[in-house]
Amino acid sequence: MQPSPSIGIVGAGLAGACAAFALHRQAHVEVFEATDATNQAFRATGGLFHPLMTRRARPNWQHEAALTALEQLLAEVGDQVPVRRGLLRVAFDERQAADFREAACAYPHWVQWLSPEAVRERFPQVRAPYGALWISQGGALSANRLIDVLLARSGVPVHRPVRVVDWEETSRQVLLHTDRGDTHAFDYVILAPGYGYRLHPELARLPFQAVKGQVISLAGPASLATLPLVLATVHLVPSDGLLFVGSSYEPAFTDLAPSDAQTHRLWQEATRWVPEVMQGTVVAALTGVRVIRPRRPLPVLSPLPGRQRLWLFSGLGSRGLLYAPLLASWLPEALREPERLPAAVRL
Template sequence: MPASDYDAIILGGGISALTVALQLQMKGYAVVVIDKPAGSGAAGLPAGLANPAYGREAKKSWESEACIESLYRLSELADVRKNDWQEGWTQWLEPGEAAERFPLVQTKYGALWIQVGMTIDLPCLLTELRTKLNTMGSTLYSATTSDVYEGRNNHTVAADGRELRSPRIIFAPGSGIGDYPQWSSLKFNRVKGQVTAAAFSGFSDPGCSVASSGYAAFTGYNRVVVGSTYEHTWQNSSPSHETGRELIARFRNMCPQIGESLTHADNWAGIRLTTPDRKPCVGAHWEIRGFYCIAGMGSRGLLMAPLAAELIADHIHSNKKIPAQIDVTRFYRTRRFMNRT
């Protein structure tokens, strides 16, 4: 039996994959990351909004507090954000106070100020994570295809002519997880999302990002990313100019003054995976030893992925139990979570 090349192979190049790689590397594992070429999937998203409260009622998502703290730790590790949180998570602002504090945002009926939310420049974060991994000794490959073959002690990944072996493979390829037959029985919903990245002139950033009918993530340098659509039926994964115009119209409702000063816009689209209960799918394969997955976070991947990655790394390293709410075991124990064969 050939010896292992690495302690762990991670398939994927988004925040889930790179954070798992970083967590395992910090625990002393020899790690290789295999990703598709730059710009593929959610890893190509221009920016993201980590909002621990979602919907019109500002409900908390899964483990909101722990998720935002984990994202903060990750951003510090990657040296992309360093500042102290203000006291208090949320504060309701009446119309007058909201308009005074954020005059460039439409706040006719008031606003909920979420002080611990974060706007992340995703390309910058992912670049810094890759740099960190390289510095720590991880190996990163880009490959257009990656086929996985099960073994008794070591599994093999064949990626563009390379064959790599490891007793552990972590599948974190975003919407591509269904391409691997080992996980094809898991039931995910595939939802298309589109955002528009636009430039504006004549105004400074309003001092916050905005979540209303969609969101506007201000990324600095007079740039804003407006999103996002939720398309449950779609013909292709390419962005649409018509949808881009709809997103710009939403933005003009959120920030009328800035909305009239837009000078350029680019569209981006990708596919998200959601689960039947809207919680992540994390953990070990129910039959194949050494196979793990992290998937199904939908539009909240930026918020949830760092914590999910910490949890699966702890599970791999010390057999720490994955929380039942997100453990992959709930899929094969519940028929509605599995595809019929």
């Protein structure tokens, strides 16, 4: 990467915002976003993060580096992005409880095992017949808020709603063509289009899958505001006087409209773990789409096949808060030396 290059970023979601913030001090950066500011992904209402996100509560790939990158980012934005700490991860069944107990023995610096009796004493609202892990380093924050703050703090131009419809790469630059008939030239372009990947033939043929998800928000009773962050078959996140419950996973879907059936399922599952949820009232149902690599469930940060100046930053799935800050922090060096990127995130 040459000194003070120009970099275009396509997509103003979490990946795009983290990339803009990581690069803005070393490059001229511009962001292009196809949607307006009110069209946000549902998961931004209460993004969760913790070091043991696998089903068996084992460390995530690059877990320590990922958490460090997130904490560094949060330190930079300060109290502009409030973070709620402490996560109760409830075991689904006895087999998972055995896995959780093993995790507590192996990683005592991250998690503490709580028996069913201990959960009942410490968190009486939560039903945990098989016990739970208390993850003090776990937390939740509004990814929407983080995106807004990162873009504002980076000071980069954000063109919206502007859709990039095509691109051309030459030996010296990348040309972006927009739906307004404009062409913009950059030294490098980072594509972070989220669900929009399917609109571009070069991206649509890559091994990605879109998964629809739904979350509901509930009002009352007031005691729900005192809940810890709870993760079981659904997650429960108290925020701004509401309780957010999510999320569904629908790999086959025909539209993005909320589903009454999914609303009922989420409410039913939330009640299974926190009976007081039954007294709440559904305020809204929101949907969004995650992009994943089904056979290789790690994010992508890589030049596109056969390209040098055109990069892809995608596939964050449900772990965007964990991985977006880490991968974005690699960008300044990776653009100069892409061979230094871990093979696990390259195409």
